[in-house]
Amino acid sequence: MKRTHKKPHNISVIKLFDDVARHCKSKRAKVVLKNITKRPEMALLTSMAGVLSNYLDAEQETVNILIYQSKNKDIIDHGRWLVLIAYLLKNTNVSINVWLNPMNDSEDDVTNLRPLVDFIIDNFHQGKVKTHLVKGSFKELVDLIGMDKLDLIYNHNPTIEDHNTHESRECLHNCIKHGIRYVIADSTPVTLMFKLAIFELWGISTTDGIYNNPYYVTLQKGVSAQYRYMGHAISLDTIIDERPELIDSDTHRMLDSMANSIIQCVNVGENLHQIPQMIEDSVKVFNNAEFTPETGMFKCSHSGDTISMKLDDVADFPREPLSTEISLDVARVSWGLVIYARYLNEFSRFKNSQQRAVV
Numbered sequence: 001m002k003r004t005h006k007k008p009h010n011i012s013v014i015k016l017f018d019d020v021a022r023h024c025k026s027k028r029a030k031v032v033l034k035n036i037t038k039r040p041e042m043a044l045l046t047s048m049a050g051v052l053s054n055y056l057d058a059e060q061e062t063v064n065i066l067i068y069q070s071k072n073k074d075i076i077d078h079g080r081w082l083v084l085i086a087y088l089l090k091n092t093n094v095s096i097n098v099w100l101n102p103m104n105d106s107e108d109d110v111t112n113l114r115p116l117v118d119f120i121i122d123n124f125h126q127g128k129v130k131t132h133l134v135k136g137s138f139k140e141l142v143d144l145i146g147m148d149k150l151d152l153i154y155n156h157n158p159t160i161e162d163h164n165t166h167e168s169r170e171c172l173h174n175c176i177k178h179g180i181r182y183v184i185a186d187s188t189p190v191t192l193m194f195k196l197a198i199f200e201l202w203g204i205s206t207t208d209g210i211y212n213n214p215y216y217v218t219l220q221k222g223v224s225a226q227y228r229y230m231g232h233a234i235s236l237d238t239i240i241d242e243r244p245e246l247i248d249s250d251t252h253r254m255l256d257s258m259a260n261s262i263i264q265c266v267n268v269g270e271n272l273h274q275i276p277q278m279i280e281d282s283v284k285v286f287n288n289a290e291f292t293p294e295t296g297m298f299k300c301s302h303s304g305d306t307i308s309m310k311l312d313d314v315a316d317f318p319r320e321p322l323s324t325e326i327s328l329d330v331a332r333v334s335w336g337l338v339i340y341a342r343y344l345n346e347f348s349r350f351k352n353s354q355q356r357a358v359v
Contacts, residue, residue, distance in 0.1 A: 023087075026123075048081070051215075061093075064149050066141060068153055079131035088215075092124070099144070100134065102133065138162065153175065153180060181235045189273055190286075193334075203241030207238050211232070269302075275329050283317050286336065318332050
């Protein structure tokens, strides 16, 4: 795994492994556990357990988890490290069953930390953590585990295609009706709200707020973006539309343009932790972008340059309460990404016309 010159650290992660070390009877294991907290990889391996433990009952004897659309690499390792849930719940007797469904039919890769997590499970949990690599459609996976048995689903990589069939969408709705936690997470509130926007098109939202994961390392200067992972999460628990339409080609194109807005924001270092908001007579779209409805002027500042552009026929900034409290944030983020996409298109068209004029 690529190293960086600056290693991310997290006090909560260090305390978590101190707790694991206290359960170890081997002095060598304690030394190893102390040393691995200094490795940036642990930002990846602890963050999933940190999120999922928030949505589990500490009194449960057994927890059954489906990781849908798992990572491309280190698949089983991520499942095995969910043993940390036992320490986060302060219930080291809990049995943890994990079904991992890799995206793109990836095969498992073994990391050099696999022997350590296997040692922890075999010696201190008597094999109570079991991981299963499974493939199939969403409905096939839920049927395989059993809806009455399943406690939590975590979708690691939500896409527009995940539940865009009648069968998958119906299964998703049934999971929510059965009280199964369906968790999604991302590195910033804005990117998380974009993911939730897709689920709202399938008729699913949440009455819950955003959970800020303490077992996570935020992106810092000099730290690879691969460690910016699962910092904010929500659990989907509410059906807002019993019979939603499937995502059509026009909506698909709109979502693609919104996703491109996120990519461009990340490329220029835009801060995506602030939901778009109205401040006096202007909308602060993102940290370096604002729109004035009265004049239609969009202003964007990056790297010392400020670009002002008039945009016509812009939809009103969402203000009215929607089906759930968080749905208003979803609408505002969607509005911000759409207007940012318009700015990108207009600016690209302007640059192309200038290049043609020079030629």
